[in-house]
Structures are given as C-alpha cells and as structure tokens.
Amino acid sequence: MSKSTGVDSRPVSVSDVSTPRAELFARVLDPASRANPYPIYAALRSEPVSRQSDGTWVVSGFDEIAALLHDPRISSDLRNAGQPAGGQSLIMQDPPNHDRLRAAVMGRFTPEVVESLRQGVHDLVAGLLDAAGPGTRLDLVEEIAYPLPVSVICKLLGIPPQDEARFHGWADTLARTLDLDPTMSREEQDAIDHAFTELHHYLENLVADRAEHRGDDLVSGLLTGGDHGEPLRGEELLITVRLLLIAGHETTVNLITNGMLTLLRHPDILERFRHEPDLVVPMVEELVRYEPSVQFRYRAALADIEIAGTTIPRGSVVVLLLAAGSRDPGHFTDPDRFVPDRLPNEHFGFGGGIHYCIGAPLARMEAQIVLPELVRRLVNPRLTMDPPPYRPTAALRGPRHLWVEVDGVRP
Amino acid sequence: MSGHPGNRGEHVVGEHVVIVGASLTGLHAAEALRGGGFAGRVTLVGAEPHPPYDRPSLSKRVLAGRMSADSTGLPQRQDLDAHWRLGNAAVALDRDTKTLTLDDGTALGFDKLLIATGTRARRWPDTAEAALTGVLSIRTRDDALELQARLAARPRRVLVIGAGFVGSEVASVCRELDLDVTVVERSAAPLAGALGQWAGAAAGRLQRGHGVDLRTETSVLALEGDADGRLRRVRLSDGDVLDVDVAVVALGAVRNVEWLAGSGLAIDARGVQCDPFCRAVDTDGRPCDDILVAGDVACWPHPLYEGLLAVEHWDNAVRQARVAATTILHGAVRAHTALPTFWSNQFGVNIKVVGVPGRADQVAVLQGSVERAAFVAAYGRGGRIIGALAVNTPRALDAYAEMISSRMSFPPDLNAADAPDPIRVLDLAVPAAG
Numbered sequence: 102m103s104k105s106t107g108v109d110s111r112p113v114s115v116s117d118v119s120t121p122r123a124e125l126f127a128r129v130l131d132p133a134s135r136a137n138p139y140p141i142y143a144a145l146r147s148e149p150v151s152r153q154s155d156g157t158w159v160v161s162g163f164d165e166i167a168a169l170l171h172d173p174r175i176s177s178d179l180r181n182a183g184q185p186a187g188g189q190s191l192i193m194q195d196p197p198n199h200d201r202l203r204a205a206v207m208g209r210f211t212p213e214v215v216e217s218l219r220q221g222v223h224d225l226v227a228g229l230l231d232a233a234g235p236g237t238r239l240d241l242v243e244e245i246a247y248p249l250p251v252s253v254i255c256k257l258l259g260i261p262p263q264d265e266a267r268f269h270g271w272a273d274t275l276a277r278t279l280d281l282d283p284t285m286s287r288e289e290q291d292a293i294d295h296a297f298t299e300l301h302h303y304l305e306n307l308v309a310d311r312a313e314h315r316g317d318d319l320v321s322g323l324l325t326g327g328d329h330g331e332p333l334r335g336e337e338l339l340i341t342v343r344l345l346l347i348a349g350h351e352t353t354v355n356l357i358t359n360g361m362l363t364l365l366r367h368p369d370i371l372e373r374f375r376h377e378p379d380l381v382v383p384m385v386e387e388l389v390r391y392e393p394s395v396q397f398r399y400r401a402a403l404a405d406i407e408i409a410g411t412t413i414p415r416g417s418v419v420v421l422l423l424a425a426g427s428r429d430p431g432h433f434t435d436p437d438r439f440v441p442d443r444l445p446n447e448h449f450g451f452g453g454g455i456h457y458c459i460g461a462p463l464a465r466m467e468a469q470i471v472l473p474e475l476v477r478r479l480v481n482p483r484l485t486m487d488p489p490p491y492r493p494t495a496a497l498r499g500p501r502h503l504w505v506e507v508d509g510v511r512p
Numbered sequence: 513m514s515g516h517p518g519n520r521g522e523h524v525v526g527e528h529v530v531i532v533g534a535s536l537t538g539l540h541a542a543e544a545l546r547g548g549g550f551a552g553r554v555t556l557v558g559a560e561p562h563p564p565y566d567r568p569s570l571s572k573r574v575l576a577g578r579m580s581a582d583s584t585g586l587p588q589r590q591d592l593d594a595h596w597r598l599g600n601a602a603v604a605l606d607r608d609t610k611t612l613t614l615d616d617g618t619a620l621g622f623d624k625l626l627i628a629t630g631t632r633a634r635r636w637p638d639t640a641e642a643a644l645t646g647v648l649s650i651r652t653r654d655d656a657l658e659l660q661a662r663l664a665a666r667p668r669r670v671l672v673i674g675a676g677f678v679g680s681e682v683a684s685v686c687r688e689l690d691l692d693v694t695v696v697e698r699s700a701a702p703l704a705g706a707l708g709q710w711a712g713a714a715a716g717r718l719q720r721g722h723g724v725d726l727r728t729e730t731s732v733l734a735l736e737g738d739a740d741g742r743l744r745r746v747r748l749s750d751g752d753v754l755d756v757d758v759a760v761v762a763l764g765a766v767r768n769v770e771w772l773a774g775s776g777l778a779i780d781a782r783g784v785q786c787d788p789f790c791r792a793v794d795t796d797g798r799p800c801d802d803i804l805v806a807g808d809v810a811c812w813p814h815p816l817y818e819g820l821l822a823v824e825h826w827d828n829a830v831r832q833a834r835v836a837a838t839t840i841l842h843g844a845v846r847a848h849t850a851l852p853t854f855w856s857n858q859f860g861v862n863i864k865v866v867g868v869p870g871r872a873d874q875v876a877v878l879q880g881s882v883e884r885a886a887f888v889a890a891y892g893r894g895g896r897i898i899g900a901l902a903v904n905t906p907r908a909l910d911a912y913a914e915m916i917s918s919r920m921s922f923p924p925d926l927n928a929a930d931a932p933d934p935i936r937v938l939d940l941a942v943p944a945a946g
Contacts, residue, residue, distance in 0.1 A: 168911065168914050171910040171911040172911040173908060173928035173930075173931075174911075174928065181929075196905075196928075196929060403926065404926055
C-alpha cells in the first residue's frame with residue numbers, strides 16, 4: 102500500500118530539457134517513452150502547434166485539437182500528405198465517402214444492439230475470471246482484457262464460437278496496422294499480410310453465407326441497410342467489418358488494462374470504488390481521459406491552416422495528439438490527477454468531430470462491467486511490476502502484460 | 513459600479529437585483545449570479561404564470577404531440593434562492609428612484625435591474641380577424657398547447673402566414689401529422705430573411721417536396737369567419753379562396769419594450785440598446801451601470817458586424833445572460849462577443865447556422881451537395897466570411913465559427929475533400945446593415 106500516487110513513482114526521463122522541441126515527437130514514438138509519455142506531451146504543449154524536424158506538425162493543445170477535429174481542411178486520407186494509402190476503411194476516408202460508410206454502420210450499431218450484448222459480456226467476464234482462478238499470479242492482459250473484446254465483437258458479427266480462436270490471432274496481428282510505424286520489420290509486415298489474406302477469405306465466406314441466411318447480427322444488418330444507411334456490398338463490406346474487428350479490439354483491451362493499472366496505483370480510489378459502485382460511470386470516462394487507448398491520430402492538411410499564430414502548410418502530416426489535449430491545464434483543472442468523478446469531462450479519449458468513435462458505447466459498457474467484477478472478485482490484488490511492460494506502438498498505447506498477485510479469486 | 517474579482521461579495525451583499533423576464537435569459541442570469549457568489553436578494557418578475565420553460569421544442573415536438581408542454585420546464589439550480597413574481601408584468605421604470613412598477617401596482621426597488629423581457633409574437637394586424645377562433649400565434653406554452661390540440665382535432669387545412677423558421681417548423685409538423693397545409697409568404701422564398709434567397713429557394717423545394725402548398729410572393733387579403741366567430745376561409749392575393757380551420761400567424765417577433773417608454777433608455781424597433789457589457793445605453797448614449805439588458809430584447813454592437821446586432825436565439829440568450837451577470841458582479845470586464853448560432857429541425861432536415869448569413873452579399877457551397885441535402889454553405893460580405901449554414905452536417909460548424917471569428921477572406925480556401933467542383937460563388941441581393 103506504499104504507492105498511493107502512482108504517477109510520480111514512474112520513471113521519468115522527461116524534462117530532459119536538452120531535447121529540442123522539434124525532436125519531442127520522435128521521443129514520443131520511442132518505445133522507451135511508452136510507460137509515461139505525459140511529461141513529453143506537457144513539453145510539447147508549451148507550443149500547442151509545433152513543427153517537428155521531420156516536417157510533421159504536432160498539435161497538443163485542447164483548443165487547437167478541437168478546432169482541427171472539426172476543420173474541413175483536415176483530411177483523414179494521408180495520401181493528401183504524400184503518404185501511402187492507409188487502407189480504404191472509413192477511418193482513413195473523408196466525406197462524402199466516409200459519411201456514407203459511417204451512416205451504414207451507425208444505422209446498425211444502435212444503442213439497442215449494444216444493450217443486447219450486455220448479458221453476454223457479464224457471462225464472458227464471469228467465465229474468464231472462473232478460468233483464471235485459483236492461482237495467485239495473473240496476467241490481466243492475457244487472461245481477461247485480451248480475450249474479452251474479441252469475443253464480444255464475434256458475438257456482434259455473429260461469428261460461430263468455434264471460429265473465435267482464429268479471430269483472436271488475426272486481431273492480435275492486425276492491431277499493429279493502426280500505427281504508422283516505419284520501423285516495422287519484414288517479418289512483421291509478412292505476418293500482417295498473411296493475417297489480412299486469411300481474414301479476408303474468412304469474411305468473404307461469412308458474407309456469402311449471410312447473404313443467403315440473414316440473421317440478426319451486424320453483418321446481416323449491413324447487407325440489408327437501414328433507415329439512413331444504404332446496404333454495403335463486396336469489398337466495402339469486408340473492409341468495414343475488418344475495421345470493426347481491429348478498431349474495437351486493442352482499444353478495448355487497453356481501456357480495461359489501463360483501468361486496472363490506474364486503480365491499482367490509486368488504492369484510495371480503489372477502496373472508494375468498492376463502496377461506491379455508481380462511481381463506475383464517471384470513472385470510466387475519466388479513465389478514457391487520463392489513460393486513453395488512442396494517444397494520437399494522423400491527419401493531412403488540405404490547405405494552409407492558420408492556427409495558434411502559425412501556419413500549417415498544405416500537404417503536411419498533422420499529428421493530433423489527443424492524449425495531450427485531454428491533459429491540457431488550460432481546459433482541465435489538475436489534469437495529471439486521476440479524479441474518478443471529474444465533471445465536466447469533455448475529453449478526446451474517443452476522438453471528436455466526424456470520426457468520433459462509433460464503438461464508444463460498447464467500450465464503455467464493457468469497461469463498466471469488467472472493472473467492478475475484477476475489483477469484486479480479486480482478493481487483495483497487487484501490481485508485481487510497475488510500470489508494466491508496454492506494447493511498442495505509440496498511437497495505441499497499453500501494457501503488453503499486467504501481472505498482479507492476488508490472495509485468491511472470489512467466486 | 514465598483515469592484516473586481518478579488519473583493520466581490522463585499523459590495524454586493526445586501527444588494528437587490530431585479531430581473532424582469534422570467535424565461536431562459538432571466539433564469540440563466542440568476543444562476544450565473546449565484547454561481548458567481550452573489551449573496552444579495554434576487555427577484556424574478558415574469559408576465560407569464562409559468563416558471564421558466566424552454567421554447568424551441570414548442571414549435572417542434574410539443575406541437576407534434578411527442579412531448580408534453582409540462583415537460584418543457586427548464587432545470588434550476590437548487591440554491592437559486594430567488595423571489596419569484598410570476599404572472600406580473602412590469603409596466604414602468606423610474607431610473608431616478610430605481611423603482612420598477614408592476615401591473616398590480618406594486619413598486620419594486622432595485623440596486624441593479626436586468627431587462628430580459630424578450631419578445632412576443634407579432635399579431636395579425638386586423639384585430640377583428642385576429643380574434644377569430646382558430647387564429648393563433650406560437651410563442652408561449654399556452655399557444656403551443658392550444659395549437660397542438662387544434663392540430664390533433666385534424667382541421668381541414670392549416671394556413672401558416674409567414675415562412676420564417678417558426679412558420680416553416682409549424683408547416684413541417686403539419687406534414688408530419690399528415691395535415692394539409694398552405695404556407696403564404698410575401699417574399700420570394702421561405703427562410704430568405706435569415707438565409708438569403710439562394711438557401712430560401714432550396715428550402716422552398718424541400719417544403720414542396722414534402723407536400724406543403726407553398727405560395728411565395730403571395731399575401732393574405734382576408735381571414736373570414738362564420739357566424740360563431742370561427743375561422744372558415746382565407747382569401748389570398750393570388751385570387752384563391754381556401755377553406756381553413758386554423759391559421760398560424762408566424763410573422764416574427766416584436767420586442768417587449770413598451771413598458772420602458774419614458775425611461776430615457778435608447779430604444780427602437782431592434783430593442784433596448786446596450787453596450788458589449790450589457791449595460792443599457794440612455795438616449796444620450798451613456799451606458800447605465802445599474803441597468804442591464806440581455807436576450808431577445810437587447811441589441812448591441814458586435815465587433816464582427818456593422819451597426820447593432822439583435823439576436824433572437826437560445827444560445828445568445830444564455831451567453832448574454834452570463835455576461836450581464838458578470839457585469840453585475842464585477843463591472844465591465846467581459847464583453848459579449850459570441851457569434852450568433854441557432855438550429856432548426858424541419859422536414860427531416862437538421863439546419864444549423866452560425867454568424868449572420870442574412871447580411872451576406874455572396875454565398876458558396878463549400879462542402880457536400882445540395883441535391884443530397886447534406887452540405888455546408890459559407891456566406892460572405894465585402895470579401896470576408898460572415899456566416900455559415902450547415903444542413904445535415906452539424907459537426908462542421910465549429911470550424912466555420914472559427915473562420916468567421918478570425919475574419920477569413922471569402923470564399924475561404926479550404927480545399928475540402930467533399931468540396932463541389934468547381935465551387936460557385938453566387939451574388940445575393942445586398943441587405944441593409946443593422
């Protein structure tokens with residue numbers, strides 16, 4: 102119980118003021134910064150729109166990010182900044198094509214659909230925790246956080262249970278494609294290509310099957326279309342389903358893992374949460390602000406953009422450093438403190454503007470179910486390694502493992 | 513007026529703030545006063561008997577019968593601790609003695625007065641015709657309740673006089689209820705006053721596409737009733753005579769300023785004039801520290817627009833109320849420079865507007881497509897962007913607000929991914945400023 106404020110106990114190589122501002126984002130990308138990038142973000146925020154030496158523009162202030170998330174001069178199609186095509190999914194597209202695809206998904210991914218998954222999530226969490234007992238050492242990533250979201254997405258898509266294991270493998274590999282990572286090795290690239298091909302074939306067969314036998318799953322729904330969405334077909338449907346799998350997976354893994362890590366670093370709040378279960382709703386919101394799964398997104402400037410006293414030139418790569426905006430002291434009181442009932446809490450944890458996370462309601466629901474169950478069932482959980490080892494990706498940030506010791510697992 | 517943020521409370525304890533007008537503006541001003549630590553007395557005077565309620569839903573969901581008028585009440589802070597004088601209109605103001613007179617003869621002294629009496633619906637000018645049963649306006653809860661009941665009784669045809677936002681929303685509800693509706697508009701297009709002829713023409717196509725009998729450049733010559741004083745027919749300038757049971761008079765609003773006659777404040781058809789800090793200006797042009805104005809009844813100089821601006825929208829009422837409260841608490845430290853913004857839902861379309869498109873001399877669609885009914889149009893005047901209209905693309909408007917505030921040139925070079933090719937800039941008839 103010695104660590105009551107985990108933030109300060111983490112290794113910080115930060116304010117190494119010797120790093121020139123134009124090199125700060127390179128340090129964000131450096132895996133060595135993964136455990137605690139926030140001091141680098143704070144240094145970046147002193148110039149909320151900052152040109153980096155490689156020519157990218159990093160935006161780290163709340164107001165500036167909010168403005169650009171809504172700006173028609175900002176594109177999600179990075180070909181507009183001379184980058185290779187990032188795939189044809191809707192998160193990499195602009196209006197009007199983006200709007201059409203998004204409407205198709207929104208028309209089928211309704212609050213009722215999310216709600217219909219609730220009992221399934223409860224059952225999955227209970228099953229995973231039952232399987233985790235009775236040992237005294239658990240990896241919350243491998244045993245709980247990782248399997249849960251894939252199983253939920255499989256239910257949403259109507260994947261037969263016997264095929265779920267294959268989805269876990271593909272999701273694992275493809276999560277890396279959300280990062281723009283020039284250091285990726287040849288083997289990793291091959292593995293991704295292979296996973297893409299396999300998943301593609303699987304989904305082709307799935308779609309062909311649903312075209313014949315419509316069910317109440319999302320794939321059938323997308324084939325049928327809805328009030329405001331036209332039916333999706335062929336390649337567009339495959340790409341959209343693949344996006345739901347990839348975007349909905351690791352982000353939720355990280356939300357759950359970051360959530361438990363944060364609670365274990367704040368024993369006082371963990372204790373309060375045991376007695377105040379209603380805290381879970383604002384607390385999950387605060388987790389999404391404080392330790393967001395998605396730290397930043399890349400964009401392209403379609404025209405010269407004057408902002409914060411500078412001009413981002415047309416054709417530039419723009420980094421919207423969402424996690425830095427969500428800790429901007431100009432917008433949040435005491436932004437580096439985890440305040441479980443923070444209000445108001447208007448953060449960028451789910452992005453913003455036309456690309457605002459479609460899966461936010463599902464992610465919230467999963468976290469709101471799994472966190473109280475973990476807190477209720479794990480007896481005296483302790484972190485065995487703090488900080489834990491992290492996955493290398495900077496844009497999608499979360500622990501690779503989260504080992505805890507427990508005195509038991511309650512039934 | 514003295515004081516600054518450091519020692520507020522000392523000089524205001526025991527002061528009496530009277531707010532005339534117990535609607536959105538009055539309520540938000542009272543809340544902002546309490547939120548800012550004001551410990552003195554607060555009195556809210558309201559001509560209507562109802563506690564503050566929300567008006568935008570009246571011409572939409574309440575009228576359609578999808579929401580009860582009872583549920584339009586605005587939420588209130590627990591600790592407002594205000595004295596309410598509801599059902600009492602103010603009838604006179606004496607600035608020398610700092611006294612307000614109410615319609616029951618009560619004299620109410622104040623240290624600070626906030627004028628937030630808003631507007632009322634402009635009545636049908638012929639009083640005999642206006643008195644016919646079935647001739648209605650829609651401004652208050654009671655208006656909405658009566659009209660909702662009349663629409664629920666399925667009239668043969670509804671006549672809407674005036675195709676501004678309220679008239680168009682009423683027509684939309686009528687079509688939603690599958691009622692025949694005729695809209696009569698003197699100008700060439702609906703919504704043209706606020707959005708210009710170009711957008712008005714598009715709105716006209718939308719209305720006709722939804723089965724509205726829209727008659728532009730047409731006037732009502734006479735409303736005719738039966739022996740029992742019930743509306744039966746309307747005689748139009750295009751020669752037609754239509755059988756109608758309900759006529760909704762939607763000819764805009766009139767400022768509630770008559771009670772201020774003789775007060776020495778600067779008042780005209782645009783409302784009560786104030787400075788950017790909401791201080792009422794007297795006829796000599798001097799701002800009064802103790803008399804403030806906010807909401808629909810106010811007009812004031814805005815740094816981005818020529819002349820005086822008068823804004824009859826929800827968002828402005830709330831923001832201006834907060835500025836007025838700040839001035840009461842701390843003096844002239846925070847100017848009201850927010851951009852006007854408003855929204856409307858009609859005929860299945862979401863309309864959002866920022867700035868003042870009605871004053872533009874040019875317009876251009878910069879994103880989306882009018883044919884697909886999802887677009888953003890920017891409005892310019894003198895080569896600067898001064899307004900924007902978003903149809904079914906509400907999230908786009910924040911960016912345009914920023915362009916307007918930073919006085920970007922028009923048309924702005926956005927190179928947006930969903931821009932029409934080519935972008936066509938249309939000239940609009942130049943309206944008068946102010």
